[in-house]
Amino acid sequence: MTLTESPVAESEAAADADGAAAPASPAETLGAPRGLAQPFMTSDAAQVGRLFVVTSLLLGLGAAAIGVLLSLGRTDAVAPDDLFGGLNAYFRMWTLYRASLVLLVVLPLLLGLALAVVPAQVGAGNVAFPRAALASFWSWLIGAVIMVASVLAGGGWGALDGVTGNESDAMALTLLGTGLVIVALLLGAIVVATTVISLRQTGMSLLDVPPFSWSMLVTAVVWLFSLPVAIANIIVIYADLRGRQAIAFGRPESPDIWLQLDWLVEQPAVYAMAVPVLGIVFSAVGKAVDARSSRPEAILVVVGLFGLLAMGGWSQDYFTAPQDLRDGLVYVAFGLAAVVPVVATAGGVGELVMRGSKTRDRLLSTPMLGAGAALKLLGAAALVGALRVIEPLDLLETSATWAVFHGVVAAGLIAGVAALATWSQLLLGPIQQRLAVGAIMLLGVGGGLLVLADLISGFIADDPDLMALALDGNAALNGVVLIGSLLLAAGLAAALFAAASALRARAARERSELERESGARAAGSEAA
Amino acid sequence: MRTTELPAAEAIRPRTVVVGALLATGAAFIAFAALVSVYVQQRQQAAALGEEWFPSGTVELGPAGMMMMTLALSIVTVQWAVQAARAEDRPHGFIALGVTLMFGAAVINQFWFVYQDTAFAIDGGRAELLFYAVTGSFIAMLIAAMAMVTVTTIRSLLGPFGRDLAHAVQASALFWHMCVLCYFLVWYVVFITK
Numbered sequence: 001m002t003l004t005e006s007p008v009a010e011s012e013a014a015a016d017a018d019g020a021a022a023p024a025s026p027a028e029t030l031g032a033p034r035g036l037a038q039p040f041m042t043s044d045a046a047q048v049g050r051l052f053v054v055t056s057l058l059l060g061l062g063a064a065a066i067g068v069l070l071s072l073g074r075t076d077a078v079a080p081d082d083l084f085g086g087l088n089a090y091f092r093m094w095t096l097y098r099a100s101l102v103l104l105v106v107l108p109l110l111l112g113l114a115l116a117v118v119p120a121q122v123g124a125g126n127v128a129f130p131r132a133a134l135a136s137f138w139s140w141l142i143g144a145v146i147m148v149a150s151v152l153a154g155g156g157w158g159a160l161d162g163v164t165g166n167e168s169d170a171m172a173l174t175l176l177g178t179g180l181v182i183v184a185l186l187l188g189a190i191v192v193a194t195t196v197i198s199l200r201q202t203g204m205s206l207l208d209v210p211p212f213s214w215s216m217l218v219t220a221v222v223w224l225f226s227l228p229v230a231i232a233n234i235i236v237i238y239a240d241l242r243g244r245q246a247i248a249f250g251r252p253e254s255p256d257i258w259l260q261l262d263w264l265v266e267q268p269a270v271y272a273m274a275v276p277v278l279g280i281v282f283s284a285v286g287k288a289v290d291a292r293s294s295r296p297e298a299i300l301v302v303v304g305l306f307g308l309l310a311m312g313g314w315s316q317d318y319f320t321a322p323q324d325l326r327d328g329l330v331y332v333a334f335g336l337a338a339v340v341p342v343v344a345t346a347g348g349v350g351e352l353v354m355r356g357s358k359t360r361d362r363l364l365s366t367p368m369l370g371a372g373a374a375l376k377l378l379g380a381a382a383l384v385g386a387l388r389v390i391e392p393l394d395l396l397e398t399s400a401t402w403a404v405f406h407g408v409v410a411a412g413l414i415a416g417v418a419a420l421a422t423w424s425q426l427l428l429g430p431i432q433q434r435l436a437v438g439a440i441m442l443l444g445v446g447g448g449l450l451v452l453a454d455l456i457s458g459f460i461a462d463d464p465d466l467m468a469l470a471l472d473g474n475a476a477l478n479g480v481v482l483i484g485s486l487l488l489a490a491g492l493a494a495a496l497f498a499a500a501s502a503l504r505a506r507a508a509r510e511r512s513e514l515e516r517e518s519g520a521r522a523a524g525s526e527a528a
Numbered sequence: 529m530r531t532t533e534l535p536a537a538e539a540i541r542p543r544t545v546v547v548g549a550l551l552a553t554g555a556a557f558i559a560f561a562a563l564v565s566v567y568v569q570q571r572q573q574a575a576a577l578g579e580e581w582f583p584s585g586t587v588e589l590g591p592a593g594m595m596m597m598t599l600a601l602s603i604v605t606v607q608w609a610v611q612a613a614r615a616e617d618r619p620h621g622f623i624a625l626g627v628t629l630m631f632g633a634a635v636i637n638q639f640w641f642v643y644q645d646t647a648f649a650i651d652g653g654r655a656e657l658l659f660y661a662v663t664g665s666f667i668a669m670l671i672a673a674m675a676m677v678t679v680t681t682i683r684s685l686l687g688p689f690g691r692d693l694a695h696a697v698q699a700s701a702l703f704w705h706m707c708v709l710c711y712f713l714v715w716y717v718v719f720i721t722k
Contacts, residue, residue, distance in 0.1 A: 224558070319566060
């Protein structure tokens with residue numbers, strides 16, 4: 001590198017080098033663990049990132065299957081009571097679906113992408129604390145197993161009617177699993193944030209950081225401000241669960257446990273999942289059309305603003321009268337303002353496209369399609385979120401809440417697939433474009449249908465009804481929800497297939513490289 | 529030889545461990561602050577309903593003030609350790625870390641006395657339960673801080689202070705200061721304003 005070359009451009013080129021071999025990290029080259037030992041001992045964050053990505057997609061498929069069953073419960077085909085063996089069990093699954101989509105699917109998927117991509121983007125060989133990254137993955141996985149198993153064993157986040165026997169202990173176990181998952185995600189966020197703050201290559205200021213890395217720094221800060229509040233909630237709930245004769249909140253014979261944690265899956269906290277979506281959109285579009293923004297600092301401001309509006313720890317209304325908080329000026333302002341950064345992102349993307357190469361291949365490339373679909377869904381979610389806080393529309397405690405949730409989740413998943421296509425060499429390997437496009441289409445249409453159906457359900461609901469069980473009279477709408485859930489599940493399956501085929505291709509390439517190396521070594525020794 | 533052919537200088541990495549510790553410390557503080565805010569909110573609610581929070585005379589200020597004094601002293605000793613680590617002064621660093629640990633143990637001992645003195649039952653009521661939730665979380669954080677200090681003390685026993693160990697001492701000190709700040713909240717919110 002000469003003194004005239006920009007270190008930023010070089011590191012971005014390394015991160016964007018699609019088609020070329022991914023830069024080998026020290027762990028890959030110097031006696032890195034191989035085979036079965038690799039997932040337990042690796043100090044290469046890219047490998048930890050791959051573990052996060054594949055496992056979260058796998059868990060996403062499970063969550064989507066639960067979503068299909070829950071949608072079935074809204075149709076006339078099966079009564080919700082009969083579906084899982086009682087209303088309590090239905091509530092358990094309903095809460096598991098929401099909590100797992102956030103904590104076990106979208107957040108870890110984005111964290112995995114960050115662990116693999118961010119070091120390359122900022123010019124660091126590896127993340128700041130590689131062993132902490134690995135510890136983050138394993139504690140997240142153990143927490144996820146505890147969480148899911150305890151819910152299936154009768155635990156969960158409260159119950160609608162009475163619980164008996166060991167169910168209270170199972171609930172305590174669910175709280176432990178949830179806490180462990182949150183702590184693991186926090187640890188991963190600290191690793192990513194420290195990498196961006198401390199390990200940028202010389203000459204790269206924070207303002208020079210590529211959009212995805214910047215968005216992950218903002219996301220990490222948002223998580224660090226929001227997720228510890230959930231830990232505090234869990235401590236109070238657990239103490240309460242143990243001393244339940246003493247006080248009313250958190251008692252196991254009510255859904256109160258969920259009501260203390262549901263702010264995590266509602267706006268504004270739900271947008272914390274969507275901050276990296278903006279970074280992926282800017283990076284993917286920029287790479288697809290081979291252009292750079294004329295105002296990169298504006299991108300940083302837009303992403304930072306969205307992060308600010310995604311701070312959600314303050315928005316829990318369990319301990320106050322809901323109307324005090326939700327009708328308050330700050331809550332309404334946050335809801336309305338969230339549209340602004342999404343619209344600004346659309347403007348920024350438009351500018352990139354105008355400045356870039358506009359060939360048909362580039363405009364219809366997988367990253368471009370993914371970025372477009374993710375941005376549209378996020379825009380729809382932010383718009384519904386804005387409508388939701390307008391008091392005369394009376395959407396606050398209705399299924400419109402889940403329109404925002406589904407829009408953000410689908411946007412996060414699509415952005416994840418777009419990222420897999422954009423940085424395929426850094427992540428899993430060469431991805432099959434058809435599968436990736438198929439996944440994007442299915443997730444986009446499925447997410448769109450869910451947003452639309454949940455929004456309309458919110459408008460036609462007579463009373464607040466978060467579980468939307470009272471809408472069983474509207475067969476057409478419930479049918480749309482079922483189709484949307486099915487498409488979402490199919491999209492996740494396609495994404496998983498794409499990831500698996502990419503990993504297979506990567507393994508085959510590594511095998512052939514090893515064989516070539518050993519052949520060359522043998523030839524060399526013969527010649528000697 | 530042209531200057532562009534000279535080997536690049538070693539990159540100056542900022543204090544990675546300290547930055548990571550700062551972020552983790554911030555997260556822990558937010559969790560604790562959220563816990564205290566639930567406590568305050570519930571107490572306000574009880575006051576609005578005219579309920580008594582703690583029975584009068586059960587929570588005494590003396591031991592709590594003594595703990596505050598102890599932790600205030602520990603701020604000095606932990607900074608003494610940081611300074612010693614920076615100056616590569618191993619004997620002073622070792623003594624400072626040891627005294628800090630002793631202060632931490634003394635605070636836990638005093639909390640044990642407070643628990644015996646108040647004799648609250650965890651299911652005695654909203655106030656008692658939240659009292660244990662807040663103070664128990666503080667003790668857990670203090671134990672974590674003591675574990676960090678213990679690890680750095682053991683490492684300082686094994687060899688001289690290098691740059692890495694100095695950063696580790698700074699990281700431990702950061703977390704320790706946060707614990708003292710958390711106790712200040714407990715002292716004011718739980719023990720003084722009751």
